Amino acid sequence: MNEEQLIKGCLRRDRIAQKYFYDTFSPRMYPLCCRYVKDPDDAEDVLVTAFTHILDRIGQYRGEGSLEGWIKRVVINEALSFLRKKKNMYMTTAIEDVGVEPVSPHSHDPLAEEDLLRMIGELPAGYRAVFNMYAIDGYSHKEIATQLNISENTSKSQLSRARVYLQKLLAAHEPSPKQLRHDIIS
Amino acid sequence: MTSYPDPLFREGLEHYRKPAPASAWERIESGLDKKKHKSPWLKIAACLTLLIATMFMLFQHNQTDSTLATTTKKSTTVTLNPDAAITDATGRQEIGDRKQEAGNRGQESGDRRREIVNRKQEAGDRKQEIGDRKQGEDFAQQTLNKKRITNSYQLTNVQKSERMEESVSPKVETPIASLNETNEKTTSPAQLTTVEERTDVVRVDASTDTRGTSISYSADMVNERFTKKECVAEATPEKKNASGLQKVIEKGPGPEKRRIASRGSQGKEK
Numbered sequence: 001m002n003e004e005q006l007i008k009g010c011l012r013r014d015r016i017a018q019k020y021f022y023d024t025f026s027p028r029m030y031p032l033c034c035r036y037v038k039d040p041d042d043a044e045d046v047l048v049t050a051f052t053h054i055l056d057r058i059g060q061y062r063g064e065g066s067l068e069g070w071i072k073r074v075v076i077n078e079a080l081s082f083l084r085k086k087k088n089m090y091m092t093t094a095i096e097d098v099g100v101e102p103v104s105p106h107s108h109d110p111l112a113e114e115d116l117l118r119m120i121g122e123l124p125a126g127y128r129a130v131f132n133m134y135a136i137d138g139y140s141h142k143e144i145a146t147q148l149n150i151s152e153n154t155s156k157s158q159l160s161r162a163r164v165y166l167q168k169l170l171a172a173h174e175p176s177p178k179q180l181r182h183d184i185i186s
Numbered sequence: 187m188t189s190y191p192d193p194l195f196r197e198g199l200e201h202y203r204k205p206a207p208a209s210a211w212e213r214i215e216s217g218l219d220k221k222k223h224k225s226p227w228l229k230i231a232a233c234l235t236l237l238i239a240t241m242f243m244l245f246q247h248n249q250t251d252s253t254l255a256t257t258t259k260k261s262t263t264v265t266l267n268p269d270a271a272i273t274d275a276t277g278r279q280e281i282g283d284r285k286q287e288a289g290n291r292g293q294e295s296g297d298r299r300r301e302i303v304n305r306k307q308e309a310g311d312r313k314q315e316i317g318d319r320k321q322g323e324d325f326a327q328q329t330l331n332k333k334r335i336t337n338s339y340q341l342t343n344v345q346k347s348e349r350m351e352e353s354v355s356p357k358v359e360t361p362i363a364s365l366n367e368t369n370e371k372t373t374s375p376a377q378l379t380t381v382e383e384r385t386d387v388v389r390v391d392a393s394t395d396t397r398g399t400s401i402s403y404s405a406d407m408v409n410e411r412f413t414k415k416e417c418v419a420e421a422t423p424e425k426k427n428a429s430g431l432q433k434v435i436e437k438g439p440g441p442e443k444r445r446i447a448s449r450g451s452q453g454k455e456k
Contacts, residue, residue, distance in 0.1 A: 018218065022211055030206040035199065040207075048210050052217040113202040116195055135192035136199055166191045 003067055010058045018055050025068065026051065029075045031117065035132050036079035038121045042086075050078040076137060080147060083125055119169045127162035134159050 001009070001020060009017025026047065033043035033050075054074050061070050120128055129148065133139040134155070139147070144155040 013218075015215075019211065022214065026206045026210070027203040028201075030210075031199065031202045031204045034204070044207055044210050047206055048213045048217070051210075051214050055214070055218060113198050113204075116198045117202070120195065120199075131195075135190075136196045163190050163192070166195070170191055170194070 007058060007061065007067070010055055021055065022051055025071050028068070029071060031113075032072065032075055032137075033079055034117055035120050035136070036076065036129060037082060038125075038128075042082065046075070046079050046082050049082075050075040053078065072137070076133070077147075080129065083129060086125075119166060122169060123162055123165055127158050127165060130155055130158035131162035131166070135162075 001017070006017055006021055006024070010021055029050070030043065030047055033046045034040065037043045037046055054071055061067060120132065123131060130144055133144050133147070134141065141152045141155045141159075144150075145152045148155070150158075
């Protein structure tokens with residue numbers, strides 16, 4: 001079943017097509033949810049809400065860009081909406097010079113995806129959202145500012161703080177992230 | 187060379203696949219089912235609401251029409267016929283209640299209008315009938331007055347009362363008697379409602395009459411006048427002119443002696 005047939009089946013509300021659609025895209029979207037929302041149950045909630053919305057309004061997809069890109073945008077919007085509702089997205093406004101020496105990726109052993117995911121999960125929600133959007137999902141600062149209703153400077157600030165945080169995590173990926181976080185704060 | 191950790195995370199997580207929990211699809215499925223079943227019910231509910239609202243509006247419209255009709259009818263009858271036949275307060279109240287009831291029954295208003303039209307026709311006939319009766323009644327009243335005038339100076343109280351009984355008792359023969367019969371019919375509780383409605387309709391006709399003759403209630407009026415004359419009017423002067431024999435008869439013991447006395451007086455007159 002190609003993409004067009006899949007969309008037509010979902011438009012007819014054919015349950016088999018919908019299940020196929022879900023099975024195709026959910027394994028890619030669930031880690032995305034986990035990147036934005038730390039708690040696995042919350043991530044599942046976001047996934048469920050996003051896919052219900054997608055399958056219900058798949059007619060809104062006009063064929064501009066890839067289907068996966070459209071789904072990804074819907075899932076990210078849903079995750080951001082969830083974070084807004086939770087009101088745990090902390091943002092700092094001032095850009096501060098972060099005096100942390102950047103760490104070369106060559107200094108680390110290849111990390112498993114789960115470890116990376118766990119490290120991102122250790123970031124505060126505001127840092128995490130900006131880092132995910134800019135560094136992984138390819139949003140610009142302007143887009144991030146619009147999406148999160150913050151200024152571009154705030155977005156840049158959040159990104160630099162997230163980077164520093166992650167570099168420290170990467171530098172000492174051997175100890176547990178909680179221990180590392182305690183060390184950074186102290 | 188300084189580098190950020192961005193590429194590490196992008197390469198590592200951009201294409202990362204991880205199966206979602208099995209419960210997620212069940213929840214999505216149930217959510218889709220809810221939405222599937224929701225839409226027709228919403229449509230049905232919306233249609234029903236619209237229908238009920240329309241019916242309510244129509245009902246309200248009919249109700250206001252009927253109340254307006256009754257109020258206009260009431261006002262015209264009150265202004266044009268202040269001395270209307272229905273002087274009885276209870277009767278009016280009952281009619282008022284009936285009008286209110288009719289106003290509340292918006293659905294029955296159409297039938298009631300048709301009924302009123304039919305009754306208007308009946309009322310027209312009744313008006314003519316009453317007019318004829320009134321003429322006859324006036325004539326009868328005049329004749330009765332003449333009779334009373336001629337007899338009042340000749341008869342004693344007892345004789346007069348007997349005469350009056352005789353003159354009033356053959357009710358069937360005079361038009362007044364027939365009117366009295368009709369009045370009795372109107373005041374009878376069994377037929378009270380229908381007759382009241384008739385008078386109501388007659389009042390409407392009378393109000394629309396250009397000549398302004400209100401004759402629908404002549405029966406009651408005449409009846410009242412007639413009864414007044416019968417009871418009060420002409421007894422007093424005769425009493426004053428009563429003879430000595432009459433006084434003796436009045437003081438006398440029984441009705442049989444009175445009759446004998448009256449016969450004697452009649453013989454004297456002759």
